[in-house]
Amino acid sequence: MSALLELRNVTKSFGGLTAVGDVTFDVAKGSVVGLIGPNGAGKTTTFNVITGNHRADRGTITFEGRSIGGLRTHKIVTLGIARTFQNIRLFQQLSAVENVLAGRHCRTRAGLLAAMVRTPGQAREEAEAVARAMAELAFVGLEGRALELAKNLAYGDQRRLEIARALATEPKLLVLDEPAGGMNEHETDELVGLIRRIQERGITILLIEHDMSLVMRACEHIVVLEYGEKIAEGTPDAIRADPRVIEAYLGTEEA
């Protein structure tokens, strides 16, 4: 299986602190990969480097054989990497459907003049964008809340709305930063199902998660970070048995 995303020796420091040091791993096409590690291990920084929110100090990031290091975030999204945020970042004062339409932006063309003149092409594109946004809302189970303001949605619904917005960009790789954060057990179960259905659409998933039951159920491959460095990598079963991972998570006295 070819790798969709390759990180090679990626390093990112803030001041004197190395948040991510020399991290190397692959994300195979079509897989669900989990990135885990204790708080402060550099997981979100790794995500931010992949999505262009931060620029790596050293190392290369290759997506579909093309180097994406140093590209601006919107450009990376256009190439096919969409993300959600750890601390939900929705457009709070806008409706759910308008939030998802943000994801359609990079797949549509109509500009200023087309909007003012309302050309037939613009009207058609707009209708298609709205239809696609509604389809993504339906996909995550929010079609009935299309006109709710994002800020009025329940927490779990906000997480799913963020996923719908990311899906609307037609990504090849979906990067989820703690998608189960703040969810109850039932919502987490639903999320595992949603991740499966996203995978069935042929979309590769890379996710950060603290909920180990979700990671073990949803991911085929797991990368473990500690203090910014990769300490283990492998299948869920291998990771569960890895002494370094057990030590990092539970401390030696428990091992």
Add this chain to the structure above:
Amino acid sequence: MSRRLLVGYASAAVVLGIAPLFLDPYWVDVLNSVGLYALLALSLNLILGDAGLFNMGQAAFYAVGAYTAAILSTQLHVPILWALPVSGLVAALFAALVARPVIHLRGDYLLIVTIGLGEIVRIALVNDVFGLTGGANGIFGIARPSILDHKIRRPQEFFYLIWAFVALTVFLFHRLEQSRFGRALNYLREDPVAAEGSGVNTARYKLLAFALGAGWAGMTGSLYAAKMTIISPESFSFWESVVVFLMVILGGSGSIPGVLLGAALVVMVPEFFRGLASARMLFFGLVMMVMMVVRPQGLLPLRAPRFKRSDLPRAEPAPGAAPGGAK
């Protein structure tokens, strides 16, 4: 657009359409002033209300437009209405050029930079930079506009010219807010990081918001020059930028009807209290303070969502989606 808003616009159009028949020239001129400020407030609303970029230098773009029209009219004898699109273009290019290096600044930082910009433009005009602006005296002898060989000179005639432009602007800007372009500006306002992360080129749209808002202020400037026939730097002081900023915030940032109401109130309320002489501005300031305490969202705040239930198609499952949904 909601039915209530349509009815509101239609009644306003009827009232304004017959207003000059009943009003004396003084009040017609007050309404002309309302119209010009409404245009300025709508242009600033694109930048401040829609895109959330704090700009307290809108008078600079207004001035660039007015001076472009004045120079074209007096030096090259271009008919002033032909100069209107050129003024818009020049102001937009000017804005794109000066905003380029500062556009990444946020909130209060951008605000301070735009205040500086407004002052620089005004002082440059006073100092007669290219020997074209006439210094502190300004430019006079700007030709009257004419439509089909009919010279527009009376306040009533300007009234219809200005308000026709307001109507056109309202129409176009409503279309804009319900479009890919308009939404991109709203995403910027709500959360620039999430906007960029959703695939919106935020740097580009910030610049476009500035250029479009400035261009519209520039066209308004050329209407102003045509109406006054004399323009001078003092018409484009910092206070003008502040007043237009106030209109947007007071009326309802991001809301077109709100901004129109804001412009009408800020121009007309002090007129009603003319009897109080200089105390009227004191009263005006007090109203402003009370407003911001009791209704910070503005008089007619933005009503989201912009979509109606009937605009939304019945959802088809997304390509490759399993039937059922997550429920």
